[in-house]
Amino acid sequence: MTGGRRDLPAFLLTVTLIALAAANSLVYFVRLDLTRNRSFTISPVSRELFREIPEKVRLTYYVSDRLRKLSPIPGRIEDLLREYAAHGRGRIEVSVLAPEKMDPPVRPESLGIVPQQIQVVERNENTIATVYTGILISYLDSRDTLPVVFDTADLEYRLTRGIRKLVSGAEPAVGFLIGRPGSSLSSEFRLLADRLSRSYKVMELARGEAIPRDLSALLVVGGRELEERDLHPVDAFITEGGRALFAVDGVEVDLDRNLQAAAVGDQPLLRLLSAWGVEVGRELVLDARCALMPVQRNTGAVVVRTLEKYNHWVKAQGRGLSRTSPITAGLQALDLYWPSPLSLKPPAGVEAETLVSSSGDSWLMREKFSTNPYEAPLFRTLAADSSGGYVLAAALTGPFPPVFIGGQGARPARAAAPASGPASGPGPDLGSGTGAAPASGHGPAALNSDPAPLSRTAPGSEPGGGSAAASPSRAARIIVVGDSEAPTDLSQFSDGAGNIDFFENAVDWLAGDRGLLEIRVRGSRDTGLGRIEDPGMRNAVLLFSRMVNLFVVPAGLIFYGLYRAWRRRSVHDR
Amino acid sequence: MPRIAPLIKKELGSLFNTPMAYILGVTFLVFQGVWFFFLYRFPVMNEASLRGYFGLMPGVFTALVPALTMRSWAEEMRLGTAELYLTLPYREGELALAKLLASFLLLTLLLALTLPVPLTLSSLGDFDPGEILGQYLGILLLGAAAVSVGQFASVLTTNQMSAFLLGFFSLLALTTAHLAAGAPGLPDGAAGVFRYFSLSAHYESFRKGVLDSRDLVFFLLVPVLFQLLTVRVLVWRKWR
Structure with missing residues (x-):
């Protein structure tokens, strides 16, 4: 038996372990938000929302399969909803449904979810597809709808506000x-x-x-x-x-x-x-x-x-x-x-x-x-x-x-x-x-x-x-x-x-x-470039940055290369 | 690790002794700068964020990384020095790891040379240091994954250009795999697999400044898997 064949079981075992680790990571995961305002993590207000909820709140995300395949945004929306469920101590329940796959079929429009038309390329042809991406918030007999959700920027605000509104009834x-x-x-x-x-x-x-x-x-x-x-x-x-x-x-x-x-x-x-x-x-x-x-x-x-x-x-x-x-x-x-x-x-x-x-x-x-x-x-x-x-x-x-x-x-x-x-x-x-x-x-x-x-x-x-x-x-x-x-x-x-x-x-x-x-x-800190009010000074800073990053740093790398080549040649000549 | 330190030093030295590293480095820095300041038009976008700068990097890496790694094994095979190299008192895994780390260190150095971008622009607005940290961490992890793919492509062939093309198309496929997930008629399971194997999809959270353990595990497993495959090919060649 050659060395290569001897190692084969270990190789296969390692590949299996890698596959298991990958699958496991999809089930158990954590997120660490490095942004200063924790812009991508739900706020303490939303995390503590369960205290205000006597009965179970249901969040149902209606999203077309087609949209899920085309865009990563539905995945992020789902992540955010799961975070609500994770902090909800069982009082917030989340489900994600594809309207076209439901049995019996459900028309999301009847729930207040507004269909969206998107342009898709199929077989080299531009076609228009109708998709849904909306959230239904249900609490006891009452419900509220977020008719179109395609951005996570203000989604937490809309969800927390919607849940509070339904729970308080006022x-x-x-x-x-x-x-x-x-x-x-x-x-x-x-x-x-x-x-x-x-x-x-x-x-x-x-x-x-x-x-x-x-x-x-x-x-x-x-x-x-x-x-x-x-x-x-x-x-x-x-x-x-x-x-x-x-x-x-x-x-x-x-x-x-x-x-x-x-x-x-x-x-x-x-x-x-x-x-x-x-x-x-x-x-x-x-x-x-x-x-x-x-x-x-x-x-x-x-x-x-x-x-x-x-x-x-x-x-x-x-x-x-x-x-x-x-x-x-x-x-x-x-x-x-x-x-x-x-x-x-x-x-x-x-x-x-x-x-x-x-x-x-x-x-x-x-x-x-x-x-x-x-x-x-x-x-x-x-x-x-x-x-x-x-x-x-x-x-x-x-x-x-x-x-x-x-x-x-x-x-x-x-x-x-x-x-x-x-x-x-x-x-x-x-x-x-x-x-x-x-x-x-x-x-x-x-x-x-x-x-x-x-x-x-x-x-x-x-x-x-x-x-x-x-x-x-x-x-x-x-x-x-x-x-x-x-x-x-x-x-x-x-x-x-x-x-x-x-x-x-x-x-x-x-x-x-x-x-x-x-x-x-x-989630909406001032992200503009307005810290320097004087336009002249602002342009000077931009010019400086361009000069440094487009000329000085690349030139430094070139000089270092030339210096190394010169030194090698000197050593070689000696 | 200390055992392979001399190997890493030797590999790094040989990378720095070729003009290719400098040509690639300068091209990378200038291209990124031109893209960010003139094509993406950072001043006009009026946003204190480097998302635009880092957004293009996964695409840039599909060409840059294979160009950095194409020599590592293919050149040794072509010159016939691979046999000599493999007789050194190191295991195949250590030899492959030394080459991987040397290429990764070179890539890290190139990324370090982009640090003047946030430093020189920071006075213009309220840049989020956490977001920038996430972006650098993400691109380093993506770079490590890309280098391991490039190394694997290099070990499969004896021709540099073939190694480059193989690495380029492999990385291109991995970077854009999430786009294939949207193909009409594709079963859900297959779409999920395509999405999972996309490098740029896993990089997306880092680009926003979020560390997601799913992405972190993916970026750690990809180099392990391709390193394993590289070693497997080396062992197979040795015993052939």
Whole structure:
């Protein structure tokens, strides 16, 4: 027997062991997520979900066999579902079904799963195939469907949210109070409403209507149409610990009248915010880092449509977005249209946090407004201030004083503001006669000396709002954005995909569902290349990297080879 | 391992003494750089990630690795030095392991020369070090698997070009096997086998920064299997 034949049994045994090890690895496996935010591992919120589930939740993934063969994504979706089951302590059950193989046949459309058409090449021909990839979440007699799932990026968020919604049986609600002239939820906020409707019941509130106590978040957009009486319920809602986002303008730009801009006068909503520590400047912030505006130019008989930089459409990104707040931490960019600066002077006990600010190369336009894109070269020459870094959105948390619903003769904020100021900063001194003008000097002229009593409404005269005047306020949350256009569908014209994300994050934060917010935020860190704001410096770094990696390193390798050859020849010659 | 250290040193020295290693190294570095900066257009993609840089590497390795390994056995066979080599006081497994490790070390060095890419770009954005670590680990494991396939191709023939072509087409098949899984009418079991043997499919998790034990085991078993096959061929040749 030759040596080769003697080794044959050992060889065959080793090959068998390798095959067994491979098969075993497919059954028992672990995953280690090296990414900083553990982006590909389910979060603690999802891992602990079983605690909230009294009965069994079933996750059924309907996926066409054909799609499984063509793409690795269904496999990853299945992995994620299995992770839910692994952490579910038997309360989450996962099954994967191919609709075309089921007996009796099931039409996934009847479960809410939407068929998708994909292009496949078969026998050298392009054909269209219909495939399914959707998840059915069932709990007791109720069910929810994720109609199309073909990405794991936000799948955990959608699953955890869906499971929670089914188990709790309650649907949180978000209300819009719109103060923009001629505007409604269906006419201007379709994108945002669509997105929010995935998680919340979205409703439009009539002006002056009582705000439901159980509303998760209130969005007040624009203030021109809101009278003082319309704001009484808002005042009561916040005073009693409600959550609201205010998107307001200090300067209004009329889209129907050739972008004419005018500073807002004495607006009740701005007075309300001023009393709560947020001054909205009657100025416009312009920024060198801006979005592109579609512009039409007539050159003789030819009409040319181009995209041009428009400094009034501020693109906040990089350092302009707070990395400490979950609302903006994972955001790539936020487009703000003709925004106004905010000055923060939070009342006693209220904490303020800047969420969004303009870049260092931004400036203010005051009184003499020029918004016409054809006058873009003039924009910088009209700068009233160019110190940059203006606050454009902020979040405030704490007990807010009643403003309109104060007791007999109450003046805004005076009644509730304690005598001693907060450690974090001075409270608004609305009664001193010096007004609430911000220290930075961007304050509106209209909100200065001796503001008139804003309301003399007797306690109890407003729905649910009366008792708040006398009792201490409960901790509330508000977000103020110095732009009422940002949540509208205008964002689709500037490619402002981050806008909807921002407002969705803001609503989640207001609703207090920090767990859900963290799921989305951790998977969406700022992956842009915006750390270096100066374009010249950025290009220099890129050039340096190209030089090093395309020339210096390869040249170093060549020189090393030449040096080795020279040394060998020297040794050989010797 | 210390026993075969002199063998590894000798093999590595002979690799560095040929212009081929430098030509391949420079071509690899320049190609990767041109791809990343100009064809993939990293600055325009505006993403602080090297997924684009590493995404092409499994494909690049199908040509690079056979070119690195084609000489190792085929040249010895052609020159007739293989017989001499096999009479050294080492077992066939140790001889084959020394050649495998020498080629793998050369590949590791080439990958180390790509480290200036993340280092010079890190100031531009918030790159995830965990993701980059996963990418390097994954490509090293994939490289080890590819080198073992290349070595096996080299031991099967006495002609360098044949060894290169055999290695190239074997790696090409292994890298793109997952695409065959989508062929119409293919039974599920066969599709699963194709998917399992795809190098790039197993590399995908590493590219995202995730270490999956299934991929790790695959990348460890492939070199073991091909090393075993290489030794088997050597033993068979010796006793023929």
